[in-house]
Amino acid sequence: MIDLYLKRIVIHQFSPNDTELLLADNYLEITPRLDDYFRKKLTKVFSDEAKRGQFEQENVFMSYLTEDLLETSVKIAQLWKEEFVISEDQKTNDLVFIQFDKEGIEHFAFLRVALRENFTHISSDSHSPIKVTQNNLPSAAQTPDEALVINRKSGNYYLIEKRIKHNGSFANYFSENLLQVKPEQSVKKSIKMVEQTAQKIAENFNKDDFAFQSKMKSAIFKNLEEEQELSPEKLADQLFDDNLTARLTFVDQLKESIPEPITVSDIDHSRQTKKLENQKLSLSNGIQLIVPNNVYEDAESVEFIQNQDGTYSILIKNIEDIQNK
Structure with missing residues (x-):
């Protein structure tokens, strides 16, 4: 597991019934089991599903982060509610704010965790022991429904977000409205785009057979494992070494979505390498x-x-x- 040291946790709650916030007035007592639970939740954010980027110095959202986590959490929870309240699919959510160190560097985290209904065995009632309980937290192994982790030193961030539906359309309200940033697409999505682009170009040049598919899979795997990054230029040389036009076309079609090499040294990319x-x-x-x-x-x-x-x-x-x- 990634080296994380949790220092403070605040949990507020959003209820869809009255679209209000139940604000905590103190920090959570961090027991060993809660420490383990939330460290596992944070670890899931440093994954191939996360969008990444860096906040600019003049970004308004960064001005809300102060040394007082309780004060910061109330402000951000209220701003989050203003953006989320228009969603057509609302559930009870815990809004978890965490101040923690990762490898000695202070980080800030905001996790949105949708609570569940679950069956529970109530042993004191032998006639009807199975009850439905509300507001159950999901397992530690599940990725938070949405998450933002910020390196307070560098301003680098990791973002897991879901689009919300409003008036028949979908929007990335978290990045576009709350954070006002344009993150890089996730490593998972980037790899899929690389594969689809390579296959399309191979088809155009009559190279799309099982040998090319195997070559592509092997090349992506090696770059992830050995170089800890995916460079469209390097992949073009490896996949289309005998065709200059194909190489240039491959890089050109990817340059808008992947202008720079995709680095993976700071995230858990094991799911991608496992598949490859x-x-x-x-x-x-x-x-x-x-x-x-x-x-x-x-x-x-x-x-x-x-x-x-x-x-x-x-x-x-x-x-x-x-x-x-």
């Missing part, structure tokens, strides 16, 4: 193969042969043991 670490091949005869990238690229382990009639043969070599699982 193996080649998953589905053959026309019903056979399915899962081959680790390092084995797939080793000619001494696997060989793909294209036959004269256009069919393929796969030669798997040097197998010491076979188990039926």
Whole structure:
């Protein structure tokens, strides 16, 4: 787990019934179990789902952050409510404000956590022990419904937001209205865009076969693992090394959405690398193969042969043991 030290927590509550805030007048007592719960919640923000960026010095939202977390939390909760209250889908929400250190540097966090109805076993009532209880917190493993984490030293931020529906349209009210920023898109969305763009260009140049798909998957995986970043220029050289036009087209189509290399050193990107670490091949005869990238690229382990009639043969070599699982 990321090295986090929680110093202060304030929790206010928003009720959709009267669209009012129930404001806390003191800090939460941080017990060991609550410390573990909220550290896990914060860890989920440093993920491939987060949008990132840096606040400019004149940003109005940053002026609301003071040394007094209680005062700050009340102000931001009230501003958040003004923007969120127009949403057509409202639930009871805990608004959690946390002052914490990450690797010795002070951070500020605002988490919106939608509360749930759950069945609970009430042991004192043997006739009807199963009751529905309100305002239950979700598990620690669940990503907060929305979250903002700010590095107080650098002004860098991590944002998880959901669009709200109002008058039939959807809006990113959190970034556009409350924060007034334009964050980078998430790593998860960026990787998907890279894959879709590469596949589209490969189709245009008649290169879109299983070999290209495997090459693309392997190239993205290696860049994430070894370079800790994805650069459209580097990927263009790796994927379209024999076609200058394809390389230039690939970079050009990505430059608006991904103007700079996508860095992943500061987030947990394990879900992305997990999806990319193996080649998953589905053959026309019903056979399915899962081959680790390092084995797939080793000619001494696997060989793909294209036959004269256009069919393929796969030669798997040097197998010491076979188990039926």
